[in-house]
Amino acid sequence: MKDYNKILVVINPMTDHQPALARAVELASKSNASITAFLTIFDFSYEMTSILSSHEREAMRQGVIDQRESWLAEAILPYAKSGLTIDTKVVWHNRPFESVIKYAIEQDVDLLVKSTHEHDKLKSIIFTPTDWHLLRKAPIPVLMVKDHDWPVAGKILCAVNVASEDDEHSTLNTKIIENALNLAAKFSAQIHLVNGYPGTPVNLAIELPEFDAASYNDTVRMQHEQRIQYLANSFNIPLENCHVEEGLPEDVIPELALKLDAELVILGTVGRTGFSAALIGNTAEHVIDSINCDLLAVKPEGYKSPLED
Template sequence: MMDYKKILVVVDPTSDIQPALSRAVELAKGSQATITAFLSIFDLSYEMTSILSSQEREAMRLGVVNQRKAWLADLIAPFAVQGIEIEQQVLWHNRPYESIIKFTQEGNFDLIVKSTHQHDKLKAVIFTPTDWHLLRKSPVPVLLVKDKEWHHNGNILCAVNVACEDEAHLTLNSKIIEYANALARQFNANVHLVNGYPGTPVNLAIELPDFDARTYNETIRMQHEQRVNYLANEYGLPTTNCHVKEGLPEDVIPEIAEDLNVALVVLGTVGRTGLSAALIGNTAEHVIDSINCDLLAIKPDGYKSPVG
């Protein structure tokens, strides 16, 4: 169940417009959650200057941090007028994602909210390394925000995995839908489920002359539809809100998200590390570049971050 009491907003140091902060305020209004605006800064030139003593370097770092604190105070001042208190934290750290995760763990935050950049001309998303690391390693849900309003009576799309019936996947599906339902109640939105299923393996059709690809495909589709419909029934969602389509999740999810003009995609993400992470990546990482809406990434129960 989504019960966020402490929201950490990762501030974009390159912009005076902060969609993530605005989104966090919307969320907090309905949940009485507290908000902390967090900024991690680092400038290598201050570290490399060998002619300065360590005290002088420390003084320069402090000067930069204080400048940023003043800038951040100006940024959150308009919200104070609305009666919304936002704490602030500025840290000097050479790896932003590590400082974010460490601060999240130490402060027992329930949710990280961060903007993803959009390039004005092409509206293409620039997916930063920090976003990738947060999706993979954050111990709490991560909401990546784009500059698109959440309208009342809008749509929320849950990407569920019904190919595996192991306990971990079933629990993660439940968690995804529960988070979506909680947000749907708060924003008077409609929850939809999406699932991509694999097509017929080409080698089967080649190696087995009597193989009936159409029947095989139909069987797989029906199996996936039944499982998605079962999930919908379990959470009181109409089966008309179930969308099962042949294809890879990273292709199917953006397609359905666009068709429904959704405000938010909710999906689960496994915290792969090392070589498998570099080679395979997560569905979330493929999807975020192809959707024009927010993305909420949720970890399985019991996930331990490798950072901190």
């Protein structure tokens, strides 16, 4: 896979502390990648000022942009001490996720990095609409950052889907593991694989008294274990690092991440729009609120963002 040579960091304008930028610097120092600190700003009141001409409104907007560029230049100074060159970009746009994705596509970025927001009082993650849109619509890997260190010899947990053997799932599993291998080599990390499998359908046990639920469950589990072990062997991952657990992925993944004290969870995500997105959501969106470590979401091969021309 292509290394992370160009990293785009979404800056949080509400704080001087930038965990996403710190993580990007940590990554870039391992591969000499370039970093761009990206900030989207917008003030609706400037657009609604009818007494001003379009030229005057543009001048006011530019004044705000200039102010934020000065703030951003100051904000990145602590992170630039690493010796890395960090470029900055400030954009006026009313839909932050759209400006981020379009810029990432235009600049052929390899990795998008953004911090999630933690509520100080409740210590719970507030997953913003921008985060949801980035996970669903960005055509490149998206790293959601939390305040969890990446020590040497840490653990990377790859959530793979071995329930299906079709090409799409197989290719996505490969991409997930290749991203893990890339990061593991940089941080001397251990790679673990996890797969959740469905339990015995309750209606079968009720409708068919002679149905052997225990035998069915054992068979399904054994099938998943064989498939995940085959996948692990393909990438020289130790079999003791394979985990097959009964349950939904959004339950199994956070439980194992906590048990392993993983530094990073990597999983595949597909873009959804409209009604299905509102109803179903993605596993990534359920998992991110339940883990205390970073999450890297990877798109299927050939995925095309709805924001691409």
